[in-house]
Amino acid sequence: DSGVTQTPKHLITATGQRVTLRCSPRSGDLSVYWYQQSLDQGLQFLIQYYNGEERAKGNILERFSAQQFPDLHSELNLSSLELGDSALYFCASSVAGHNEQFFGPGTRLTVL
């Protein structure tokens, strides 16, 4: 157990819908990262937050957004969902930016 929690574990929804994925970092970690794992793209970095502020952005679609709240938990919002958004979404956390990242168990999103 890494100490990073993610909910829900599974999510099944339809195209065009909007979902919110939630992540709680390890106690004491200020940085939260979101990654997408799909069969065709592999593991891809989406976005990083540090102590509530966006710090780095990767290949995140405009339909996707994230935020980190004062209690340091983070949410990833995915809207206007398409079939291709079906993937495993991981949250990771670290003490600060340039350190090892610890991953949560992931949320498996299926878009039908």
Place this chain on the structure above:
Amino acid sequence: AQSVTQPDIHITVSEGASLELRCNYSYGATPYLFWYVQSPGQGLQLLLKYFSGDTLVQGIKGFEAEFKRSQSSFNLRKPSVHWSDAAEYFCAVLLMGNKLVFGAGTILRVKS
């Protein structure tokens, strides 16, 4: 562009045999390197990391990895594989901007 290459998609070894998983990176500066393991349906678990110093690093579960700057490699090794080591292994490099760039992964099968 920065990249991580894991040339072997699948590797099969006999239980008790030694293991070496290859990883090559393309990155200008001294990299921070990691190996993660993902069991089916699970999240990513950190096996070991290299930041600086001794180029042979020890990790959990009896794994070790050696950083070779001249070959831009960070290969993962284990002297004797157990059936429970069957999983997918990912090599990753941490870039400035704090994002992890992952290789495509190597699936390890262990035969008894």
